[in-house]
Amino acid sequence: RKEVEQDPGPFNVPEGATVAFNCTYSNSASQSFFWYRQDCRKEPKLLMSVYSSGNEDGRFTAQLNRASQYISLLIRDSKLSDSATYLCVVNTGNQFYFGTGTSLTVIP
């Protein structure tokens, strides 16, 4: 079983839409969780960390459900510039495990 499972999409949504991505992880001992954004042919960049209490940064909301072992990312009021691949990353011990990434395209 993969350490991190993520729906690859693609998600094609109109501007202004709300879109949510989920990611599940297999190891209950995983300690920290992140969402990264990767633009085409670029390196991943940290979007936000995910905390148990949930956290929000502008239009982005991240949540963690330890009991069900999944993390989510909600994007409200999608912008064209949100088009990218979103990677969930799980830290277990000294290892970081990546989801396959979810492709998002925001359509005008």
Place this chain on the structure above:
Amino acid sequence: GAVVSQHPSRVICKSGTSVKIECRSLDFQATTMFWYRQFPKKSLMLMATSNEGSKATYEQGVEKDKFLINHASLTLSTLTVTSAHPEDSSFYICSARTRAGGQGGYTFGSGTRLTVV
């Protein structure tokens, strides 16, 4: 914030030659660096973890003699693809872990796109 500089960003080489990729932590000391490989439309796959002053730990299926990793100082780690073949063409990215955790615990280099012809 923590910055990792990776060079070269793009390299084209002939089959059979070796290519060295460098990653430098510019404003922090990177005790641990991770090397990833990414195929088109795929996620990053960890190749190896390098710790300053010791031998790298390779993931299963990654050839140690083909992908030589050196982490000789707290600010520099190198990946050398030896006797490169077309199937080694890929996007290679390093990331470094800051001692204090930093931005999500680690920062990525900008990646190296290797094309072997």
